[in-house]
Amino acid sequence: MAEIKRSAGLLLFRRTGSxxxxxxxxxxxxxWARKDAGAWTVPKGEYEGGEAAWDAARREFREELGLPAPDGEPLPLGEVVQSGGKHVTVWAVEADLDPAGFVPGTFTMEWPRGSGRTAEFPELDRVAWFGLDAAREVVVRAQAQFLDRLAAALS
Structure with a gap:
């Protein structure tokens, strides 16, 4: 039986006039270069069974954004299973962060496929703030549940 892939992440939120x-x-x-809908994600990453999901979420935030995970009271948003079978656990943290300071982590893969050449790419090529409705339009489908859970917790 294949081992379940697990990811953990932090969903930062802020309250604005709108x-x-x-x-x-x-x-x-x-x-993902030319895609928008379904190409946005909570900053997250995989972890192994020996690491606590909360610790992984904070580590992955730093790795993916190049910025320390903000301190704040974590609001557990639970787990979803994405279409590929990955189990994703997320916490929301209220914090304001300037996306201009973002320095992405990178990964290496063969590109173009079958060419034998490898290239390095950013894990995330940009980060941005979205209102909840706009976020639902672009986020990975399963992760929209986190937005609904956050909205319910804040109402």
Missing amino acids: GVEVLLGHMGGPF
């Missing part, structure tokens, strides 16, 4: 906004990252690499 409502709650969340910080999402656009997935990097050639597959």
Whole structure:
């Protein structure tokens, strides 16, 4: 039986005059370059069974954004299973972060496929704040549940 892949992440949120906004990252690499809908994600990453999900979420935030995970009271948003079978656990933290300071982590893959050449790509190629409705339009489908859970917790 295949081992379940697990990811953990932090969904930053802030309250503005026009409502709650969340910080999402656009997935990097050639597959996502020209996509918008479904190409944005909570900053997250995989972890192994020996690491606590909360610790992984904070570590992955730093790795993906190049910025320390903000301190704040974590609001557990639970787990979703994405279409590929990955289990994703997320916490929301209220914090304001300037996306201009973002320095993405990178990954290496063969590109173009079958060429034998490798290239390095950012894990996230940009980050931005979205109102909840706009975020639902662009986030990975399963992760929209985190937005609904956040909205319910804040109401």
